[in-house]
Amino acid sequence: MGRYHFALFLFFMFLIPLISNGAMAAGTVDGSEQWGYVEVRPKAHMFWWYYKSPQRTEDPNNPWPIILWLQGGPGASGVGIGNFQEVGPLDTFLKPRNSTWLQKADLLFVDNPVGTGYSFVEDDASFAKTDEEAAADLITLLISLFNSDEVLQKSPLYVVAESYGGKWAVLLGLSALKAIEAETLKLNLGGIVLGDTWLSPEDFVFSWAPLLKDVSRLDNKGVEKANNLTQNIKQQIDQGEYEAATNSYFELEEVIDAYSNSVDFYNFLLDSAFDPLSTTTVELSQKVKSKRNSRYLASLRSVPGGEADLNTLMNGVLKEKLKIIPEDVQWGGQAGSVFMALAEEFMKPRINEVDELLAKGVNVTIYSGQVDLICSTKGTEAWVAKLKWEGIQTFLSMNRSPLYCGGEKGTKGFTKSLRNLHFYWILNAGHYVPLDQPCVSLDMLDNIMHY
Numbered sequence: 404m405g406r407y408h409f410a411l412f413l414f415f416m417f418l419i420p421l422i423s424n425g426a427m428a429a430g431t432v433d434g435s436e437q438w439g440y441v442e443v444r445p446k447a448h449m450f451w452w453y454y455k456s457p458q459r460t461e462d463p464n465n466p467w468p469i470i471l472w473l474q475g476g477p478g479a480s481g482v483g484i485g486n487f488q489e490v491g492p493l494d495t496f497l498k499p500r501n502s503t504w505l506q507k508a509d510l511l512f513v514d515n516p517v518g519t520g521y522s523f524v525e526d527d528a529s530f531a532k533t534d535e536e537a538a539a540d541l542i543t544l545l546i547s548l549f550n551s552d553e554v555l556q557k558s559p560l561y562v563v564a565e566s567y568g569g570k571w572a573v574l575l576g577l578s579a580l581k582a583i584e585a586e587t588l589k590l591n592l593g594g595i596v597l598g599d600t601w602l603s604p605e606d607f608v609f610s611w612a613p614l615l616k617d618v619s620r621l622d623n624k625g626v627e628k629a630n631n632l633t634q635n636i637k638q639q640i641d642q643g644e645y646e647a648a649t650n651s652y653f654e655l656e657e658v659i660d661a662y663s664n665s666v667d668f669y670n671f672l673l674d675s676a677f678d679p680l681s682t683t684t685v686e687l688s689q690k691v692k693s694k695r696n697s698r699y700l701a702s703l704r705s706v707p708g709g710e711a712d713l714n715t716l717m718n719g720v721l722k723e724k725l726k727i728i729p730e731d732v733q734w735g736g737q738a739g740s741v742f743m744a745l746a747e748e749f750m751k752p753r754i755n756e757v758d759e760l761l762a763k764g765v766n767v768t769i770y771s772g773q774v775d776l777i778c779s780t781k782g783t784e785a786w787v788a789k790l791k792w793e794g795i796q797t798f799l800s801m802n803r804s805p806l807y808c809g810g811e812k813g814t815k816g817f818t819k820s821l822r823n824l825h826f827y828w829i830l831n832a833g834h835y836v837p838l839d840q841p842c843v844s845l846d847m848l849d850n851i852m853h854y
Contacts, residue, residue, distance in 0.1 A: 429727050438725055441547045443540040446525035447517040450728075451544060452482050454492060454510045461554070468508040468593060468852050469558045471545075473515060473575075475566025475601065477537070477745045478738035480520030481512045483717050485565065489837045490844075495716055502841030507848050509558065511548075515541055515571065516745070518737035520717075521728050530737075530744035534751070538574035542582055550589045559593030561852065566778060566834065569600020570748075573756035576765055594766030596851060599778040599834050603752040603786035604648075605640050608633050608655055610782035615663055618671060625662030629655060640750055648750040670833030671776040754786050761792040761824055768825040768851050772832035772839060773816075780828060787826070794821050803828070808842040815843040818850075825854065 428439025438452040459467045472490065474481035487495050490504040491512070504510060514520030516531040517540060524530055531537040549555045564572035576595045582588035601607065612629035615621040621629070632655040639648035659666065667673040717734035728734075742749075760767050769787065771780040788799060803817035806827070817828040827847050832839035 427727055429725065439727065440522075441544045443517065443543040444529060447529040447540065448523050448525075449517050449540060449544050450482060450514045450521035451548065452486065452512045453548075454505055456505045456507075456509050458506060459509060463557070466557045466559060466591070469511055469555065469560050470504060470508045470848075471511045471513065471560055471562045473513065473541075473562065473564040473568030473571055474519075475564075475568045476519065476738065476742060477516060477567050477749075478519050478735075478741035479566070480514050480717075480735060480738075481568075482514045482520045483713055483734060486510075486512045487713065487716070489565075489835060495713055497720070502837070502845060504837070504845070504848060507845065507852065508561070513541065513544065515544075515568075516741055518741040518744075519735075520738075521722075521725075521732060521734055523729070523732045523737060527740065527744075530740060532744055532747075534570050534574055534745070534748045534753070537745075538571050538578050541571065541575050542578050542588065545579070545590060546582070546588050556589045556591065559591045559852070561593045561596060563596040563598065564600055565598045567601045567749075569597040569602050570751075570753045572597060572600070573602070573753050573760060576760050577756060577763075580763060580765070592765065594768060594851060594854070595760060596768045596770070597757075598770050598836055599772055599775050599783075600769075601778055602757065603754055603782065603789070604652070604750040605637055605752065606785040606789075607778055607782035608636055608652060610779045610785065611655070611659055611776060614776065614779055614781050615659070615666065615671065620663040620666045620671060621659070622662065625658070628658045628662065632658060636750070640752075645750045646747045649746050652750060666776065667833075668777040669835065670774050670839075672774050673833075752786070754789055758791050761790070761794075764823055766823045766825070766851070766854050768827070768847075768854075770827035770829055770836060770847060772834060772836045773828065773830045774832065775834040777834060792824065794824065797821055798824055798826075806843055806846070808846055811842070815840065818847075820854070823854070825851070 428437060430437035435455050436453065438450070440448045440450055443449045456467065461467070472481045472485040474485050485491065487493060491510060492500060492503045492505050494500050514522040516522070516537040517524050518530050531540060562572045562575055572595050576592065579588060579590060579592050583590055583592065612621060612626045612633065616626050632651055636648050636651045636655065639645070639651060656668070665675045667675045714735060722728045722734065757767060769783065771778070771783045773780060788795075798819070798821040801819050801821060803819045805814045806816040806818055808815045814830060816830050819826055829836050829840050829843060837844040
């Protein structure tokens with residue numbers, strides 16, 4: 404038996420069925436992995452995958468943390484992208500990842516909202532129509548997983564969100580606090596972590612043209628075209644015409660694409676074709692014009708030296724391992740419908756929810772990749788400055804501290820903190836910070852869990 408085939412043998416063996424609160428589940432005999440479905444609403448099935456860290460300790464004075472990873476899109480799979488391309492124990496070759504976040508915490512990946520990744524709905528009426536509904540589904544999932552497990556209840560849960568996932572993270576945080584107070588959810592909320600998150604669409608779209616002009620990817624004509632559209636988007640948002648604003652957003656992306664010669668929205672130093680997570684995609688529907696967003700949803704990454712991509716991996720060898728995925732469910736098969744169901748939500752801001760979390764004393768950490776465009780640092784700084792939290796003016800006036808990592812020379816980033824608000828500027832990183840800067844990401848994670 405060759406080394407690769409032996410690794411696959413170990414990967415597949417020792418699966419046992421599990422029942423958790425009537426939900427369908429399975430896992431390994433040693434308990435290092437569990438996964439399953441929770442029916443969060445009638446005909447709406449959410450998939451989760453939990454990894455127990457080999458470093459986990461049961462010290463009552465220092466409880467081991469759990470990270471709940473939320474992907475963006477809406478419609479992108481945390482079980483696929485966050486897990487196998489960013490922070491999980493294995494990469495897309497099914498080889499160990501040296502920088503896995505499992506070194507610091509247990510990992511819980513969820514395909515949220517229903518219809519994302521391996522999650523599925525039995526009819527279109529069951530797709531989440533609002534961000535609040537998507538967050539409520541997550542609460543139902545957490546109740547199913549945590550309320551019957553005293554070990555999990557003792558572990559602080561950190562909700563780490565990327566891109567659009569930040570909207571669900573802040574809503575989930577507020578809903579979790581209410582559920583904990585009402586004693587319907589047994590959980591210890593450690594904090595909310597917002598990584599390159601789509602918290603204020605208006606601030607981000609306004610940042611694109613000046614940022615790209617400063618780095619020579621747009622000329623004056625491109626800036627003028629973009630500014631006309633961003634003013635239109637602002638007016639639509641102010642008037643509550645959110646679906647119209649979403650359509651204008653797609654028009655703006657087309658203008659940026661045309662006048663920048665296809666700058667990559669996840670790393671503005673690259674063209675789209677050179678982003679390691681970019682690929683050729685199909686459009687979500689006739690109403691959705693943005694190929695960049697559908698690229699993020701599909702996230703089909705060609706494996707160097709191989710014939711597979713993430714889509715093939717998830718619908719092939721991994722689906723075979725997991726056993727419980729229904730035969731007619733294709734990973735990512737309903738992603739486009741997930742996005743369309745939330746079209747009215749896409750351009751809504753969620754800054755007020757961050758203010759509420761801060762006022763309630765919840766630790767909120769924001770991190771931003773230096774060369775991300777779609778959720779740019781410039782846009783993130785703009786929405787942070789709009790916070791009404793009592794400490795915000797002091798926070799904004801504070802000096803930053805430099806970040807270093809692993810004995811390497813050179814500055815890796817900057818950070819500053821005031822009480823329960825923390826901000827990290829990560830240099831030489833785009834939208835996918837853990838992928839671009841794994842060392843400093845692990846150090847940041849360590850800090851987050853010790854505030």
